[in-house]
Amino acid sequence: MLSEAERFETFSPYIRSVAQCKEILRDLNGTWGLVSAIAEISCPTEAATILPAMEATKKGFADLESKLTSQLVSEEIKKTCLELESKAQVSIDILVRNLYERTADIGFLATNADICNFVLASVNGERTDINSLNQLLDEYGLKYTVYNDIIILDTDSRILARLDRDTATTSQSISDPIIRQTLHSIEDYVETFGKTKLRPGIDRALIYSKRIVDPVDDSVIGVLCLSFRFDNEMEGIFRSLQKKGDKAVMLLLDTDSVVIATSDYDHVPIGRVIEAVPEGDHYGMLDFAGREYLSVTHRGRPYQGYAGQEWYGHAMIPLQSAFGFSASDKEINAEILRHGDSLSTELSSLIADAAENINLFLHRVIWNGQVMATNEHGNLLSLKAILKQLRSMGARTAQALADSSSKLHTTMITSELRNAESIARLMIDIMDRNLYERSNDCRWWALTSEIRRILSEGRLSSDDKAKITDILLYINKLYTVYTRLFIYDIKGTIVAESNLHNDPMNAIGRQVHASYAQETFSLRSPQEYRVSMFEESWLYGSNPTYVYNAAIRHIDDINKVVGGIGIVFDSTPEFKHMLEDCLPDKPGAFGLFVERPSGRIIAATEASNYQNGEILWIDPEFFELQEGTGKSKIVLYNKKYYAVGCYSSRGYREFKTTGDYHNDVAAFVFIPIGEKAETTGSEQRVAIAYPQEPLTGDVVDLATFYIGSEVYAFVAADVLEAMDVTLINSLPGVKSYIVGSVMYCDNSPDGINEKIPIIVIDGRILTNKAVDFDQPEKTTGAIIVVRTQAGPIGLLVDGLDAIPSFETSQVQPVNELLRGDGGYVKSLVNIPESNTSGKMLIVLNQELILASVRKR
Secondary structure, three states: OOOHHHHHHHHHHHOHHHHHHHHHHHHHHHHHHHHHHHHHHHOHHHHOOOHHHHHHHHHHHHHHHHHHHHHHHHHHHHHHHHHHHHHHHHHHHHHHHHHHHHHHHHHHHOOOHHHHHHHHHHHOOOOOOHHHHHHHHHHHHHHOOOEEEEEEEEOOOEEEEEOOOOOOOOOOEOOOHHHHHHHOOOOOOEEEEEOOOOOOOOOOEEEEEEEEEOOOOOOEEEEEEEEEOHHHHHHHHHHHHOOOOOOOEEEEEOOOOEEEEEOOOOOOOOOOEOOOOOOOOOOEEEEEOOEEEEEEEEEOOOEOOEOOOOOEEEEEEEHHHHOOOOHHHHHHHHHHHHHHHHEEOHHHHHHHHHHHHHHHHHHHHHHHHHHHHHHOOOOHHHHHHHHHHHHHHHHHHHHHHHHHHHHHHHHHHHHHHHHHHHHHHHHHHHHHHHHHHHHHHHHHHOOOHHHHHHHHOOOOOHHHHHHHHHHHHHHHHHOOOEEEEEEEEOOOEEEEEEEOOOOOOOOOOOEOOOHHHHHHHOOOOOOOOEEOOOEEEHHHOOEEEOEEEEEEEOOOOOOOEEEEEEEEEOHHHHHHHHHHHHOOOOOOOEEEEEEOOOOEEEEEOHHHOOOOOOEOOOOHHHHHOOOOOEEEEEEEEOOEEEEEEEEEOOOEOOEOOOOOOOOOEEEEEEEEEEEEOOOOOOOOOOOOOOOOOOOOOOEEEEEEEEEOOEEEEEEHHHEEEEEOHHHOEOOOOOOOOEEEEEEEEOOOOOOOOOEEEEEEEEHHHHOOOOOOOOOOOOOOOEEEEEOOOOOOEEEEEOEEOOOOEEEHHHEEEOOHHHHOOOOOEEEEEEOOOOOOOOOEEEEEOHHHHHHHHHHO
8 A cells, every 4th residue: 555655745746626725835935935035035134034934934834734635635536446346346246246146046046846857857867848848948038138048957067948049958977066066066056157168158157056956855966057148247337336527447356367248348358467456455456458557456246255366356547547437426526515614534634723723823923913003113115015025925825725615625535435336336236136036036936836726726735735835934034024924715715824033923714805916816917916006014024115026827828817926025124124224334424215206215224213104305307316216415404514415216127127027215424524514693793994005194003903803903003912812811719701811922122021920800890791601711812912001911802903004193192081981992093084984993902901800
């Protein structure tokens, strides 16, 4: 894994926002140096106290720039890697889930009575009905389209029948390791991948096999093989994960890092060896075909105890294309801007606070420099020019950092929004694939010959019902996603059931009154099925679920319906697990399955606080999405901002895509991205338009500052310095309006030039509003040190403003009547150009402030 410095050096040239940020700040850095040099030459004495502060400010901005650009690189990498991780992890996880279903299929099909009887007859040299068996295989292939072949062999490796009859069947033995391994295996299944004589002409055949045994004495009589449509399935997975203009390539790697499936044969062909990213590393750098790639690799996550073969999902993208601006980013950026400053992430807030602190420090330096310019005699014009330029530089630098911080903020939120949509897409894809299997199961089990034969006879004895029950129990143990399988006759009466969880409800003899039962009897072919609405069912403990149904047809007349089979999907835990398995590892994230357009929630994870059956009230755009499309937005929920991703169901293979069944469901994921910024009750500070220089006649300089939202002033000649509030030392036993003391050294011509302690008075005593002195210590604002006859004192204020100059005629001393009334006012200044009509600037009298404090 690259170090932070190596990472920055490697990736920053490819990230446009970082390059723009560095260029702007590099130019500003040069200007800072130029201003410092001019200050040293033009007014060395006056600038002596400012230059160290300028250097500290410049260094603070430089450190922040380094942190900001480094973080920007990290977040851009994270954003790209999240997309790559989604492609790599989803591709392998979906495959693992799909193949898990195959392990159940092979176990059930190898015990199918028709197949077992056919093999047993062949072994014993008896006459077999190959046409009936071929019809059975054809029916299976029509329903489970994930298979391209079903092969039945005897113990001499002789092919007896197969689904793919275009591949020649022969009575001679085929020597293949799969057959020998399966014949000697007592496992539930054998899974093999690679070349096999069973599938000639195919380099990568994925075969699930199991031995066939005699139902009477359990002797081995043959082998059943299911050939999975591996290439077809991987093409579908990759296609579903690709977007228009996608430059990333998705791969499936084996344990030797050999490519066994690719989303782009021309880009990365089958058989190439690709350097996988070591486990534990978030991403890797890869050299391939003369270009550098950013890549991620993920092992498939086990599902229901099934881990599959040691295969890896891998996604990679050229560095030149990794950090480009996509069309979807425009919509995402508009979404972020719509929420403005009310949405803030922890990291971007920290950077914004750091920039603000540097700006406050710089503002205090300039304010002090302007105070010094009013109190000293020297090259004051040069000093004022330097301070003016310094203020401009600070504003430009702060704006550049703010712009870069905004890019960082946008990048972080964009990552979350893209990730949310990808997760929602995975959730609904898993749901569609899972329910596809349910639609297959009910139709296939309806063709079970023993059940068809018993129902065709009309009258069911106790033994007949017991036989059907045994069949259902055996199936239900293999397919544990169902709580109950049940068979009902043509009158809708349940005649047999399995009860996986042994719940107290007995369904035997009860009527299936739901509309899906009558609809099942009207189905025209074995390919059709019916699904209940997602509704409460007594078959599922009065909880809502889907019940899948298929018609059971007469053993001798496929067009005559003699009953039906219902399978009760265990929706509550299964849907919850689908959502939970996809959630990001982030506290507070939650997922939902929601019906459209009603908004009814059919499944929810814990952190949502939603219950099944409640209505999700959210932006209608989510419910207006076309089927098979997605969207992500920022949503305010419970006073928190979430990146919400939504993807609507698009079906899988024939399921929901051929008019067989319509069920409009969407997956939602909510990922917390920030708190809602609370608005403060403080008033907006008054902005005053001060007179512009040059002024005619005698002038007086005032040092202005904020207490609350109001502007006050001292005569600048009386002000010594503005100090940092963090220098305050608390004093025990003093009155609450004394906030503490600071050590101050008066270096002015009249000062004693040594450190002395001075008291700091809380400026809030100057207002007429009630003051809560039990508030925590202030960490913002400034201490204004001002001369008095008794010595310097400090006044704690909320912020520094400016050092404006006024013509003396504008400054009016207060009369004796007001002075004797105990106020703190020294003078009033008329400001005709103020943004506030009739605004007067109050010049405070520090002597009166000190006298008032002493009286208290």
